[in-house]
Amino acid sequence: MTYPNLKNKHLEQAIIRADHSGEGKKKYFGKIPNKCIILYQDPPFNYLKKKFKGKYQKLDVNFSWGFKGIYYTKNFVFCMMSGIGAPHATLMFEELIALGINEFINVGIAGGLRKFGVFLCDKAIRDEGTSQHYILHEKYSYPNKLLTEKLEKVMKKYNVTFERATNWTIDAPLMETKKEVEIYKKEGVATVEMEISALFVVAQLRKVKIAAAFVVSDVLNDDWKDMNQENFVKKDLVKVTECAIDCFSK
Numbered sequence: 001m002t003y004p005n006l007k008n009k010h011l012e013q014a015i016i017r018a019d020h021s022g023e024g025k026k027k028y029f030g031k032i033p034n035k036c037i038i039l040y041q042d043p044p045f046n047y048l049k050k051k052f053k054g055k056y057q058k059l060d061v062n063f064s065w066g067f068k069g070i071y072y073t074k075n076f077v078f079c080m081m082s083g084i085g086a087p088h089a090t091l092m093f094e095e096l097i098a099l100g101i102n103e104f105i106n107v108g109i110a111g112g113l114r115k116f117g118v119f120l121c122d123k124a125i126r127d128e129g130t131s132q133h134y135i136l137h138e139k140y141s142y143p144n145k146l147l148t149e150k151l152e153k154v155m156k157k158y159n160v161t162f163e164r165a166t167n168w169t170i171d172a173p174l175m176e177t178k179k180e181v182e183i184y185k186k187e188g189v190a191t192v193e194m195e196i197s198a199l200f201v202v203a204q205l206r207k208v209k210i211a212a213a214f215v216v217s218d219v220l221n222d223d224w225k226d227m228n229q230e231n232f233v234k235k236d237l238v239k240v241t242e243c244a245i246d247c248f249s250k
Helices: 023-028 042-051 086-098 145-157 178-186 196-206 231-247
Strands: 035-039 067-072 077-081 103-112 118-127 162-170 189-193 209-219
Touching (some): 035 086, 042 231, 103 145, 118 189, 189 209, 196 209
Antiparallel strands (some): 067 077
16 A cells, blocks of 8 residues: 555645635735744744844734744744644645745754754655655655755854754654664764655745754764753754844845
């Protein structure tokens, strides 16, 4: 049996569309910036709210339940996901696209297969189920080349130490096995998380641009320890967010 169960289901017409009520489109389409920073952690989100205090407005839309907050400044929208995983992220991503946003930078934490650090994603292994419903299965999905190069240049300008690398996206974080890590390390994979391969696919299908960078908060080895709350992780998330701001401020 193939997956999804219905062969070539991506060629069929979907029943529900993003912002199906039309309320968000009427209120915001063409009236808000067409760029968006997507976040998943409190430190960079709170940093943005503090940095732009008095200079941002709340986006009042009927899908706001999917975010811990969604706001817009003069140059960009910024939001923080309220959930994790590809199903949640793609649902919210579709809603943002429906508002007319067509450029996105995704900033979040990831597990590391080799070491801690900051990684600019140049492709992602599609080991999640969501993207398979959008297009035929292939091993990788890709970010927008030009936006990724732009983010890379800004990260260098800000003296952020980082590497370009492949990411592994998986739905089951408690089933990241030693065998998989061993195989993917040999392939040069550096990070693992739960959303980006699906977002790359949706971006491709909807003809919008997306780039992504990750800060490693834990390394998958026998001495595994979650370092999510450590200062170096928080600082790196803010650094990368600063780079995203720069990308979208001109």
